[in-house]
Amino acid sequence: MGARLTMQVRGRVQGVFFRASTRERAAGLGLVGFVRNEPDGSVHVVAEGAPEALAALQAWIEAGGPPSARVDACDVTASAATGEHADFVVAR
Numbered sequence: 021m022g023a024r025l026t027m028q029v030r031g032r033v034q035g036v037f038f039r040a041s042t043r044e045r046a047a048g049l050g051l052v053g054f055v056r057n058e059p060d061g062s063v064h065v066v067a068e069g070a071p072e073a074l075a076a077l078q079a080w081i082e083a084g085g086p087p088s089a090r091v092d093a094c095d096v097t098a099s100a101a102t103g104e105h106a107d108f109v110v111a112r
Contacts, residue, residue: 022101025074027065028058029081031092038063039110041086042077046108049073056111067108068101 029038034057042055042065051069058064067077084091 022069023071023074024053024066024068024099024101025078026097026099027067027078027081028095029063029065029085029091029093030061032088032090033063033085034061036088037086038089041089042081043108043110045080046077049076051077052105052108054105054109054111066105068103068105 039055039057042063046053046055046065046067049069051067051073053065053067055063055065065077065081067074078094078096081091082094
């Protein structure tokens with residue numbers, strides 16, 4: 021089943037294609053889960069899959085994500101995958 025990362029990303033991460041870019045990157049890495057905007061201006065990411073793919077997604081996010089974004093902080097929690105997701109989507 022793999023592993024799971026839950027990330028709360030803060031900075032300039034809304035209105036800069038962060039969710040769409042994260043979905044594209046995660047799907048390209050073979051991950052499943054979701055990304056969604058939060059009312060406080062942060063973005064919440066839940067990704068499941070191979071540890072190497074999760075590490076690659078985390079590194080991309082912590083490096084700033086898409087070109088127009090700015091990541092100031094990324095709180096990460098690791099756990100076992102739940103298997104509840106079939107693909108990687110932008111949640112509303």
